[in-house]
Amino acid sequence: MQMTLMEYITQHFNGDLHRYAQSEGVSSEQIIHWIDNECHVIKGRLFMPVRHLPGEQAQ
Structure with a gap:
């Protein structure tokens, strides 16, 4: 399953950034x-982009 980090924090930490930090x-x-x-x-792992490539649209 894939989700944004904010979606993960909302789901598992009730949106509490401080508690997640x-x-x-x-x-x-x-x-x-x-x-x-x-x-x-x-799949339970945090992925951080290295960089955005030219010509690629963020989705």
């Missing part, structure tokens, strides 16, 4: 950066 051992600001960077959760 604590569970990951990072700051809430870091979580916001991951969300802005379009990170996804796929």
Whole structure:
């Protein structure tokens, strides 16, 4: 199953970014950066894009 990081946080942490950040051992600001960077959760793993390629549309 694939979902955005925000969808995952909403589903598993009731949308609480601070609580999710604590569970990951990072700051809430870091979580916001991951969300802005379009990170996804796929099969229970967090995937972070390295970079967006030219000509590719974000979906």
